[in-house]
Amino acid sequence: MARFTTSRSVWRYSLLVALALVPSVAHAEGLTIALTNDDGWDAPGIQALKDVLRDHGHAVTLVGSSTRQSGSGTAANLSRINVHKHGDREYSAALSNGEGAEPVTCALLAVDIATSLDGRRPDLLVSGINSSANIGSTAMHSGTVGAVVGALNQGLNGPIPGIAISTDEPDCDDDCVRDHYRNVAVYLAELIEHLQSKPGFLEAESGFLPEGVGLNVNYPTLARDQIQGVRVTKQGRFFGFVEPYVTSVRCADCVGLAIGETASSNLTRETPPEPEAEDSDAAAFYAGYITIVPIEADFTSRNYARFAEVVTTELSPPD
Numbered sequence: 001m002a003r004f005t006t007s008r009s010v011w012r013y014s015l016l017v018a019l020a021l022v023p024s025v026a027h028a029e030g031l032t033i034a035l036t037n038d039d040g041w042d043a044p045g046i047q048a049l050k051d052v053l054r055d056h057g058h059a060v061t062l063v064g065s066s067t068r069q070s071g072s073g074t075a076a077n078l079s080r081i082n083v084h085k086h087g088d089r090e091y092s093a094a095l096s097n098g099e100g101a102e103p104v105t106c107a108l109l110a111v112d113i114a115t116s117l118d119g120r121r122p123d124l125l126v127s128g129i130n131s132s133a134n135i136g137s138t139a140m141h142s143g144t145v146g147a148v149v150g151a152l153n154q155g156l157n158g159p160i161p162g163i164a165i166s167t168d169e170p171d172c173d174d175d176c177v178r179d180h181y182r183n184v185a186v187y188l189a190e191l192i193e194h195l196q197s198k199p200g201f202l203e204a205e206s207g208f209l210p211e212g213v214g215l216n217v218n219y220p221t222l223a224r225d226q227i228q229g230v231r232v233t234k235q236g237r238f239f240g241f242v243e244p245y246v247t248s249v250r251c252a253d254c255v256g257l258a259i260g261e262t263a264s265s266n267l268t269r270e271t272p273p274e275p276e277a278e279d280s281d282a283a284a285f286y287a288g289y290i291t292i293v294p295i296e297a298d299f300t301s302r303n304y305a306r307f308a309e310v311v312t313t314e315l316s317p318p319d
Contacts, residue, residue, distance in 0.1 A: 030057035031123040031192070031208070034110035034151075034160070037130065038069045038103040038143025041092040045129030045181050049165070050090070052185035053126070056193070059089075059118060063110035066092040067100030070130075072143040074150055076104040083109060089117065103127065103143035104150035111151065111160055121160060124192070124208050125151040128165035129184050133218045135291065136236030136282040142166070145295070148214040152297040159297070161209035163188070167219040184219045187290070191217070216293040218285055228288040235293050236282030 033053055037046040041064025053060045066084070081101050084092050093101035093109055101109075107125055114122045130144040139145045148162035167184050169177060195208065202209070209215070216235075220227065251265035276282045281291040 029196070030059060031196070032059045032114055032118045032120070033061070034107065034114045034122040034125045035060050035062045035064075036103055036106040036110050036125070036127050036147050037064050038072060038127075038147065039131055040065055040068050040100065041086065041090070043068075043131065044178055045131055045167075045184075048178065048181035048185040049126060049129055049188065052182065052189050053192075056189045058189075058192075059114075061089045061091075061110050061114035061117060061122070063091045063093055063106045063113060065100030065103065065106055066094035066098070069100050069103055069143050071141050072102050072146060073141050074104055074146040075102045075143075076108075076150065077102050081105060081109070083113075089113075103147035107147040107151050107162075123161075125160050125162035126165065126188070127162060129181055129188075129219075130164070130166035131169045132166065133168050133220075133285060134164065134166040134216060135218050135285050136276070136280065139164075139216055139235060139293070139295075145216055148216070149295065149297045152212055152214050152295075159212050161207060161211075162214040163192070163217060164214065165217045165219065168221040170221045180221065183224055187219060188217065212296055212298065214295050216281075216295050218281060218291045220285060220288055220290065222288055226288065227290060230290045230292065231281075231284040232292045232294070233279055233281045233284050234277070235295075236276050236280035 035046065035050060035053070037043060039045060041062065043064070046062065046064055050060055050062050063083070077095060080096055082094050082096060084094070086092060091109070091113065093106050095101060107127065111122055111125065125148060127144045127147040130142065134142040134145050142164070144166055145164045148164045151160045151162040153159065165184065165188050167180070170180050172180075195202065198205070249265055250268055251263055253263035254265065257263055281293050284291045
């Protein structure tokens with residue numbers, strides 16, 4: 001198995017250093033997997049995952065949005081959802097107006113339907129394969145990653161461990177794109193089988209992953225033999241597509257508006273004020289590594305208790 005390195009600053013999940021370009025192995029016992037994405041139920045990425053995961057012996061229940069819902073983050077629908085069946089354990093979800101359901105909603109539907117079909121909650125939620133990488137702060141806005149965060153949430157029928165998987169789509173013909181998605185799907189299937197073997201600290205865990213923990217995985221647009229390895233990293237600070245950038249909202253005419261008037265604004269891309277951190281997913285991804293960022297649904301600051309020293313805990317008397 002190929003080795004890879006990781007920064008000492010990466011927290012205890014750096015014990016997953018056994019994760020690498022896992023060679024093909026005998027299939028482990030099949031899992032029950034809920035599958036979703038934010039590109040739509042029939043997108044080539046999710047279809048490749050469905051086929052490969054089933055080939056590896058897993059019971060896969062696919063629920064995806066009827067339309068593309070990229071950039072929806074952890075948004076969920078509160079209205080009635082229409083679910084349409086397309087094939088064996090394969091569904092799309094839409095609102096009554098025809099707009100596609102949000103990825104978090106689709107993830108919860110996939111979990112519910114899989115539970116009914118299999119008689120127990122799924123072992124794992126998988127979200128992807130997204131058609132662009134979700135590295136750095138891009139992950140915060142991703143519906144692909146958001147679906148996993150929703151599955152990890154105690155308050156949303158959860159928690160269920162989840163893996164988000166993304167890659168940039170190569171600039172080539174349809175057959176080439178399908179081959180790339182299949183390569184990414186095969187890697188994820190091998191990663192799942194490796195994690196099933198309970199390496200490192202996972203040996204002490206009863207579930208597939210520690211409760212409340214998911215993985216955000218990004219696969220470069222490279223041939224398998226060009227991948228440099230796998231790195232467990234922290235999330236980068238900036239947006240990341242072809243290169244890191246920061247974005248700003250500009251509205252030059254907003255200050256001078258009179259009441260009732262309208263002005264337009266736009267997003268602008270700008271160069272970051274400093275390079276990405278060396279131990280970030282963005283830096284590793286641009287260097288040709290598959291990146292794995294352990295994520296949680298808990299937004300609490302690690303230093304939250306310190307704020308008790310600076311926040312007044314007594315209310316002033318009412319007027």
